[in-house]
Amino acid sequence: MLRRIAFVIFFSSVALNFAWLGFMSFDWKIIPAALIAWYLADALSGVIHMYMDYRPCTENVGLGQLFFYEGSRESEEYLSMRRAAMARISFFERVVFDFKNHHPRPLALGRRSFIYQTTSIMVFVFPLSVLLNIVCSLWTLPSWLLVGLDVLLLGMILTQYFHGTLHRDDNPWIIHAMRKTTLLMTPTMHDIHHATLDRDFATINGWSNPAVNIIFNYFKQQGKMDRSGLEPN
Ligand SMILES: [Zn+2]
Ligand SMILES: [Zn+2]
Numbered sequence: 001m002l003r004r005i006a007f008v009i010f011f012s013s014v015a016l017n018f019a020w021l022g023f024m025s026f027d028w029k030i031i032p033a034a035l036i037a038w039y040l041a042d043a044l045s046g047v048i049h050m051y052m053d054y055r056p057c058t059e060n061v062g063l064g065q066l067f068f069y070e071g072s073r074e075s076e077e078y079l080s081m082r083r084a085a086m087a088r089i090s091f092f093e094r095v096v097f098d099f100k101n102h103h104p105r106p107l108a109l110g111r112r113s114f115i116y117q118t119t120s121i122m123v124f125v126f127p128l129s130v131l132l133n134i135v136c137s138l139w140t141l142p143s144w145l146l147v148g149l150d151v152l153l154l155g156m157i158l159t160q161y162f163h164g165t166l167h168r169d170d171n172p173w174i175i176h177a178m179r180k181t182t183l184l185m186t187p188t189m190h191d192i193h194h195a196t197l198d199r200d201f202a203t204i205n206g207w208s209n210p211a212v213n214i215i216f217n218y219f220k221q222q223g224k225m226d227r228s229g230l231e232p233n
Helices: 002-023 030-054 063-067 076-087 091-102 106-111 114-138 143-165 173-180 187-196 209-221
Strands: none
Touching: 002 114, 002 143, 030 091, 030 143, 030 209, 063 076, 063 091, 091 106, 091 114, 106 143, 114 143
């Protein structure tokens, strides 16, 4: 219930940021601004995904046992192990674990509710949305800038939802239409990440994957991307 109330407040803030667009006049620059923002949202999804995949989990708190558990994940034994392990780590650490846990069990993300997929993102994006509310109430931003910021905000909020659609067959028509225009990536493109775990981290449209791959390879050469970080102990 508390989570639903938080979502209503969050989306009211986001809706207010979009409502300011109603007071704007048309400017051709809003089109490149929206496309650049869509690219930036994709790049953010890739860089954050890359960091979460390779950041080592806290050791010896039961995350390894959860990750490699071979029985049913619906069983009381697994659920109580999960509750105990999650109680020992921070909210951020839970998100890190979820990223790693997604690799061997990708379909689970597709089955999650929109609220589950978006809660961790809301925690980080809510302050940014409120900041934009305040800026817009004090100043009149150029329309191209407001469109860009709104598109970036929307891309960040929907990142894990879009990621979930890549692991599910049953999706709304708009997802399929956006894939045809390359505004969203296809499951085949995302499969490359799951097959390698060392490239193509972006999960919205994949436009930024060449750049994010360069960043990844740079850190890998510096010895910062050890594959041991991909699995908890
Ligand atoms: Zn990954
Ligand atoms: Zn995935």
